[in-house]
Amino acid sequence: MHIPVLTEELMKLLDPKENENFIDCTLGNGGHATLILERTAPKGKLLGIDWDEASIKTAAASLKSSGLSSRAALVQDNFANMQEIAAREKFHRIHGILFDLGFSTSQMETTKRGFSFQKDGPLDMRYSSTNPVTAEKIVNYQSRPELERILKIYGEERFWRQIAGRIIQERSSRQITRTRQLVSIIESAVPKRFLGGRIHAATRTFQALRIATNNELENLEKGLEAAHAVASAGGRIAVISFHSLEDRIVKRFFNTTSSLTPITRKPVMASLREVRGNPKARSAKLRVAVKS
Ligand SMILES: C[S@@+](CC[C@H](N)C(=O)[O-])C[C@H]1O[C@@H](n2cnc3c(N)ncnc32)[C@H](O)[C@@H]1O
16 A cells, blocks of 8 residues: 655645645545545545546545545546646635655556566556557667667666667567566666666666656646646645656746745655655655745
8 A cells, every 4th residue: 555755744835724625636545635635624625636547446445435535526637637627627716736746656566557677567657548658669669769868868877878779679589568578678788787786777767668658747747837727826736756857847847937936945855754664755855836
């Protein structure tokens, strides 16, 4: 089960109060949504969005068992479409919007989703089965320059040239379809002395492919624009990001949008105590801005 990150810090900065309405754009297993709904009782509503059908089902069951589902509307869609979703759901007077980016532990641990380099699954990596792009398609059919760009920019992978080269070589003789197969290719491309370190050699390539498969950076930009458009005056936008590319987009958007005032000068990070209990929180960065 996914453990929600930075909960205390988020509740303090997003500050949900009774009868207020919130959008959770990345519902996941519903951890943050539950905390928001508990604080917005008795009449506050929550619009929960997730691109992943399985996450919507898990969150729906969890909110139901907590007796909170009557105040929640759940929609399976891309948060880039938030403006249309909010209009369709007649969701107004929005006091706060949350993005908790990336994937959940449940997605990572489901082998058939292909997010993990530690399990042998298909090279899928999509949040939603409605997405026509898979990691397998990218690995087998993208041009060398595009593969190199993905690894270099999205993965910040120093061995981008070598890994792309080995992928091109391998795919000329057989289709690359499994995560383990890709891990072996990466391990054969990276110089031996860089294997076996604290961070697995496949980490950055898997991150890069996940970002490319789901068009994550463009969706984040569209999602932030939409959040800004739908939030009421005084409404807060909170974003928890997990790598520097996302954090840079959020920081720039908050600092350059004239009707937004950041209330976190520096990103808020998890305490040592939290990281000890949940290592995923180590890279989490929270930024919050208020709309005037
Ligand atoms: C870190 S998890 C959220 C966990 C959640 N806050 C909780 O407490 O359980 C991120 C979620 O965002 C979803 N997601 C990623 N990109 C999305 C997008 N563009 N639109 C909607 N949901 C997205 C993923 O499917 C995943 O369930």
